[in-house]
Amino acid sequence: MTTQPASRARQVSLPAALTVRELGDLLAVSPVEIIKRLMTHGVMAAVNATIDFETAAIVAVDLGFDPQSAVPAPAAATTAIAPDEDEPDDPASLQPRSPVVTILGHVDHGKTSLLDTIRKTRVAAGEAGGITQHVGAYQVERDGHTITFIDTPGHAAFTAMRARGAQVTDIAVLVVAADDGVMPQTIEAINHALAAGVPIIIAINKMDLPGANPDRVKQQLTEHNLVVEDYGGDVIAVPVSATKGTGIDSLLESILLVAEVAELKANPNRPGNAVVIEAELDPGRGPIATVLVKNGTLRQGDAVVAGEISGKVKAMFDHRGQRMKEAGPSTPVVIMGIEAVPDAGERIRVVADEKLARQMVDDRKRRREAAEQRDHAHVNLDTLFNEISAGKLKELIIVLKADVRGSVEAIKSSLEQLSTSEVKVKIIHGGTGNVSDSDVMLAEASNGIILAFNVKTEPSAAKRADATGVDIRTYSIIYQLLENIEKALAGMYEPVYNTVIDGHAEVRQLFKSSKLGQIAGCYVLDGTLKRNLNVRVIRNKQEIARSRCEGLKRFQDDVREVQTGYECGVVLSNFDKFQSGDIIEFFHEERAN
Numbered sequence: 001m002t003t004q005p006a007s008r009a010r011q012v013s014l015p016a017a018l019t020v021r022e023l024g025d026l027l028a029v030s031p032v033e034i035i036k037r038l039m040t041h042g043v044m045a046a047v048n049a050t051i052d053f054e055t056a057a058i059v060a061v062d063l064g065f066d067p068q069s070a071v072p073a074p075a076a077a078t079t080a081i082a083p084d085e086d087e088p089d090d091p092a093s094l095q096p097r098s099p100v101v102t103i104l105g106h107v108d109h110g111k112t113s114l115l116d117t118i119r120k121t122r123v124a125a126g127e128a129g130g131i132t133q134h135v136g137a138y139q140v141e142r143d144g145h146t147i148t149f150i151d152t153p154g155h156a157a158f159t160a161m162r163a164r165g166a167q168v169t170d171i172a173v174l175v176v177a178a179d180d181g182v183m184p185q186t187i188e189a190i191n192h193a194l195a196a197g198v199p200i201i202i203a204i205n206k207m208d209l210p211g212a213n214p215d216r217v218k219q220q221l222t223e224h225n226l227v228v229e230d231y232g233g234d235v236i237a238v239p240v241s242a243t244k245g246t247g248i249d250s251l252l253e254s255i256l257l258v259a260e261v262a263e264l265k266a267n268p269n270r271p272g273n274a275v276v277i278e279a280e281l282d283p284g285r286g287p288i289a290t291v292l293v294k295n296g297t298l299r300q301g302d303a304v305v306a307g308e309i310s311g312k313v314k315a316m317f318d319h320r321g322q323r324m325k326e327a328g329p330s331t332p333v334v335i336m337g338i339e340a341v342p343d344a345g346e347r348i349r350v351v352a353d354e355k356l357a358r359q360m361v362d363d364r365k366r367r368r369e370a371a372e373q374r375d376h377a378h379v380n381l382d383t384l385f386n387e388i389s390a391g392k393l394k395e396l397i398i399v400l401k402a403d404v405r406g407s408v409e410a411i412k413s414s415l416e417q418l419s420t421s422e423v424k425v426k427i428i429h430g431g432t433g434n435v436s437d438s439d440v441m442l443a444e445a446s447n448g449i450i451l452a453f454n455v456k457t458e459p460s461a462a463k464r465a466d467a468t469g470v471d472i473r474t475y476s477i478i479y480q481l482l483e484n485i486e487k488a489l490a491g492m493y494e495p496v497y498n499t500v501i502d503g504h505a506e507v508r509q510l511f512k513s514s515k516l517g518q519i520a521g522c523y524v525l526d527g528t529l530k531r532n533l534n535v536r537v538i539r540n541k542q543e544i545a546r547s548r549c550e551g552l553k554r555f556q557d558d559v560r561e562v563q564t565g566y567e568c569g570v571v572l573s574n575f576d577k578f579q580s581g582d583i584i585e586f587f588h589e590e591r592a593n
């Protein structure tokens, strides 16, 4: 996972502590919603209870926000946290940096050979005693300039990193074997580099072979919109031989030329910001990562965060295994002292101290867990069959509550017989009495559903079920209960709704409003009218319109409901052609099964 949320969540700034009500206000949801969410995370808190930032942040994430701490960090921390890469540096602070090069191309065209030749001929041997293994990147010097090569050839690594939002490459060297020409992976590599907006240099390799035909390569490249200089384009092509070591100098020269045009810059005077190139667990030294500093300077002793891993740079080595105290932009370094092995492409940031690093990691973990919990939908009778067909569900777990012992036993044995070859019906709890909090918790924990036969659901249990997504189905006929489960298992289950009439109003007067159109001045004949209910408008015993109640008014005030015997103003959505004497019937749909 990258540190950036996949979709841009709305940011909200939260204090160190706040009440449930205050959090509701900040997130623009009712306190009840906050309480429900808290319960799903096992926190029981009343409206005026105070919760801490961490708890509030979890709820905020649940509701699609990206919580930020409004607490000013300690003075040291504010200055020491590396700003995000996206945060632009003051142009005056920028200094030239060396190019980072990745070698791409078709298999067997000589990527590895080219990297080896450049390394062997250009990299001075390191002193003994350092880290000598392959570190994933190296640097060469030419005419007083440095070039960094990423030592994992091929576009798989290149693209994997880009997929994580970490583009480390400044220039792509596309290796094409002179005797083989443009091949499928050459084209793929071109497309990857173009997609990344990275300039391409062509290395026409294997020039030593008798079958070498560089002109054919150049021609083929033209067909893929890479027009080399000889052909009037601006793409540099350098003939080389990786095995003979010819052309390497002019290849490096061309890289520096392209780098100069690209005007690569960074600000070394800020806390380090790096990308993991490679990482592994060394049996003797613990997790070791090769990172490339993208901006700022990474120093020995820095506290760092990489995704959900924190640590401290205990020791740093350059690509030759020599100790380093600091590394500036475009420098690859091997670091020791992080707590686990990070993924390639993960960003590493320097933070004020180890304590803050651990806090940030805890915070990230919690946010991810909260997000995962939110994504993990609870089993539901409506979607049961889809999950069974997708192979996600092998058991239907049921908590059964009924009015009497006899019913529990009868339903239990009938349900168990509904097991199919794909899915087993398992009653993990059968008891008498209303559906309680603990029944919901049990179903929640075991990803089950609750069947209630001739019993009610306690209000607190209903709330909890609502918040956690636990499906409670209430029945009064055994046959119906069994039929529904059977249908759900077979994917034939269709929810049935009953219409419940809430009340009737008679239109007695009409008012015009410039904003709302015609308002029906009504008298409530029976029941209770509520805003947002569905309505039917009846004229001369015939239904003439179906709509929804958008507004209820008592005198000038907006109200939620109006009882029998009162007068009120009714505003409907998409209908205002009322006539005196019309009846407005308020109703809602209720699930029948």
Ligand code: GDP
Pocket (backbone or CB within 6 Å): 105, 106, 107, 108, 109, 110, 111, 112, 113, 114, 153, 205, 206, 207, 208, 209, 240, 241, 242, 243, 244
């Ligand atoms: P990669 O798959 O692109 O990394 O290619 P390699 O570097 O593994 O090279 C594939 C084969 O081509 C090896 O047998 C190399 O020895 C050979 N090869 C690479 N470069 C040259 C070259 O410049 N000339 C010749 N004759 N062979 C080469």
